[in-house]
Amino acid sequence: MGAGRVSWEIDGRLVLDDVGVLAPAGAVTGLLGPNGSGKSTLLRVLAGAQRAGHAASPSGPGPAMTFDDADLAALPRRERARVLALVEQDAGTDLPLSVLDAVLLGRIPHRSLLAGDSDADRAAAHAALAAAGADELGDREVGTLSGGERQRVHMARALAQQPRLILLDEPTNHLDIAAQLHAMRVLRDLAADGVTVVAALHDLNLAASTCDHLVLLDHGQVVAAGPVAEVLVPEVLEPVYGVRVDVLTHPRTGRPVLSFDRARDQNGARVPPGLTDPQT
Numbered sequence: 001m002g003a004g005r006v007s008w009e010i011d012g013r014l015v016l017d018d019v020g021v022l023a024p025a026g027a028v029t030g031l032l033g034p035n036g037s038g039k040s041t042l043l044r045v046l047a048g049a050q051r052a053g054h055a056a057s058p059s060g061p062g063p064a065m066t067f068d069d070a071d072l073a074a075l076p077r078r079e080r081a082r083v084l085a086l087v088e089q090d091a092g093t094d095l096p097l098s099v100l101d102a103v104l105l106g107r108i109p110h111r112s113l114l115a116g117d118s119d120a121d122r123a124a125a126h127a128a129l130a131a132a133g134a135d136e137l138g139d140r141e142v143g144t145l146s147g148g149e150r151q152r153v154h155m156a157r158a159l160a161q162q163p164r165l166i167l168l169d170e171p172t173n174h175l176d177i178a179a180q181l182h183a184m185r186v187l188r189d190l191a192a193d194g195v196t197v198v199a200a201l202h203d204l205n206l207a208a209s210t211c212d213h214l215v216l217l218d219h220g221q222v223v224a225a226g227p228v229a230e231v232l233v234p235e236v237l238e239p240v241y242g243v244r245v246d247v248l249t250h251p252r253t254g255r256p257v258l259s260f261d262r263a264r265d266q267n268g269a270r271v272p273p274g275l276t277d278p279q280t
């Protein structure tokens, strides 16, 4: 996925300031950043689903995001849904909908407008539920599920959509540790099948263990982007998050493992972020 430049204004405030995102195909890209840095807004703008606010200069004309050279925002909704799935944070529903029916919604872009669910649609929905670790929930009503169960169902709906680009907003925030690892495995498998995966994540260690590529936002701007080993370093993270960061190396995987502490000097006084001495 290649992005042009995205600027977005809400209530007169620039919440995305000339943001460009490149997400390699067949890779898991982690979208990182502190609260309010613009991750959810960016994902929704890229998916054409952002309702509040409007595009702003200085981005100027041109597509916000291209996928296989097509301007995704310009695609008709139905066509876009054949390419792209968005898994939103806490996307609740008040409809009395069974889990299976909720997952079958992901099949709509792939069938003719008046057709009902085919056997193939049902098979795809059951396969998606199984892949998301939710195969026992099919008969439940979505509104009765726990947060983690609902999160698996949202993932299953997106998998049933069989997208080539999947955008996920905090896909693991309600999941227990085993389910988190399972969800990230699912994303890695999608990437191995050639799907472009972009996931907003708060857990930097989950990003370290799973992602190939990272984009770090701060105050609506991209402050770092690149391979995991280049972005998850104290010089980049400390000024953005305002904490002290130590980076170790995982003995088995060789990937970074991060430890965090409040930034302090030798006397125990708090120091401005980014000024910690890596020797202490």
Ligand SMILES: Nc1ncnc2c1ncn2[C@@H]1O[C@H](COP(=O)(O)OP(=O)(O)OP(=O)(O)O)[C@@H](O)[C@H]1O
Pocket (backbone or CB within 6 Å): 010, 011, 015, 033, 034, 035, 036, 037, 038, 039, 040, 041, 042, 052
């Ligand atoms: N509907 C809205 N009305 C006003 N401001 C909004 C609206 N939606 C988002 N914002 C503001 O835009 C900024 C970016 O919000 P966004 O939700 O994209 O951040 P985020 O990085 O996803 O945050 P978090 O990690 O807390 O989920 C924030 O300052 C937020 O308050």
